[in-house]
Amino acid sequence: MATFLGIDVGTSSVKAVLLDEEQTVIAEGSSPIEVLRPRPLWSEQDPDEWWRAAQIAVSQVRASAPQDFLRLEGIGLSGQQHSATLLDRHGSVLRPAILWNDGRCGKECAELIERVPNFLQRASNTTMPGFTAPKLLWVARHQPEIFAATAKVLLPKDYLRYRLTGDYVSDMSDSAGTLWLDIGRRTWDDILLQAGGMTRAQMPDLVEGSEVSAYLSKDVAALWGLADKRIAIAGGGGDNASSAVGIGAVGSGDGFLSLGTSGVLFVSTDRLVSLPERTLHGFCHALPQRWHGMVVALSAASALSWLGTVTFQAHDIVGLIKKAENFASDAGRREAAPLFLPYLTGERTPHNDPNATAKFDGLRAEHDVGALAYAVLEGVAFALADGLDVLKAANAAPRSCMLVGGGSRSAYWNALLADVLGLSLDLPEGAEIGAAFGAARLGMLAAGAGTVEAVCRKPAIRACFEPDAERTTVLAKRRERYLGMYRA
Known part of the structure; x- marks a missing residue:
């Protein structure tokens, strides 16, 4: 019987859950992560901590159910939304990720609205410091050398995907929280990107959360004892959309x-x-x-x-x-x-x-x-x-x-x-x-293990x-x- 893994990059911990085809929880794992608050209103995390915590959580799952883990066929990812992870052209992290509950960029929120007069209608959302776009304006103003070196901007779960696969991909639900997406059409909006000095080239590719986004790399598969398997990784979702999938x-x-x-x-x-x-x-x-x-x-x-x-x-x-x-x-x-x-x-x-x-x-x-x-x-x-x-x-x-x-x-x-x-x-x-369970369900859908109606009951x-x-x-x-x- 096949199994499916869901991984959720939360604010306080990374969680992992392993399901079988009947959606019975076989094993769970969790590892804490620290929020850094170096200045008033600031809230940051080290993206490498997400990767470290994910490895620990998955190792707990693997240790708890080694034979079931070997039957893994699909992975789904979920994560805290909005948090900006900046990578250079080599894929290296340029600075700590600025989190969803960071409040430093109020000025930049107003600036985005000034640059695009119909911003609220175009983005279908108001600007606020928690979202991704104003964070990049802040970086451009206060850390211009980092902004100039930024080749990709990823959300937390998508950074984890990059470490798992080597590919830059996101899904529609998570990307909707960046203020760079045309939410009705489910694609990047060039005018919104331009308002923040960004381009499509700096964005990940987009897939639906239930679609295959990439496959587990050979190196990670070998590390997890899955060297002979080709394992699909679903597009996944923001933590709240994933939680919704998890409870139907x-x-x-x-x-x-x-x-x-x-x-x-x-x-x-x-x-x-x-x-x-x-x-x-x-x-x-x-x-x-x-x-x-x-x-x-x-x-x-x-x-x-x-x-x-x-x-x-x-x-x-x-x-x-x-x-x-x-x-x-x-x-x-x-x-x-x-x-x-x-x-x-x-x-x-x-x-x-x-x-x-x-x-x-x-x-x-x-x-x-x-x-x-x-x-x-x-x-x-x-x-x-x-x-x-x-x-x-x-x-x-x-x-x-x-x-x-x-x-x-x-x-x-x-x-x-x-x-x-x-x-x-x-x-x-x-x-x-919560979200880790929903992520595993998305992994099931990406692996072809059932319809939306059957899986998302x-x-x-x-x-x-x-x-x-x-x-x-x-x-x-x-x-x-x-x-x-x-x-x-």
């Missing part, structure tokens, strides 16, 4: 809520949806002739991790959530809880403000760590409700919504999110695997969280106060 959110109106480093509300569509003035991301899906709308809160599970660090409880996030639940079990205390604005790294939807900051409001002497933890969980939920409002305005609200990401392990947080959003939220089996539901009308009403009143915090 591929039909129009299928959605998911991801609680990872950032928080994402995603809905699959059969057309390009666009509302750039309110920071709706209208992107290509990882499958042909499909698109998606997406809204992003930059701090989600990372906000809880931050609180754990500053309260010396980073080793026990589960315990921190339990303290929040205990605090909120008393209705009076819950209604008098502090409010938290979760803009620890700026905010994307709906404000597009890299300089936005986080804060607690309403702190009193009786508030303990549990009160702070509750405020953080609630504040992230309120930020995601802002995004849902934008999807509704674009007539692209999800008709069904699943939960994915590490934060979805908490039943308490899931219930709170359902109450705040007023949505039924389904927790599927395998929700923690929806998983069994582990739990369903229904909004409680009474709690939703109380939380709506607290959210009104929350909305005033940013305006103030």
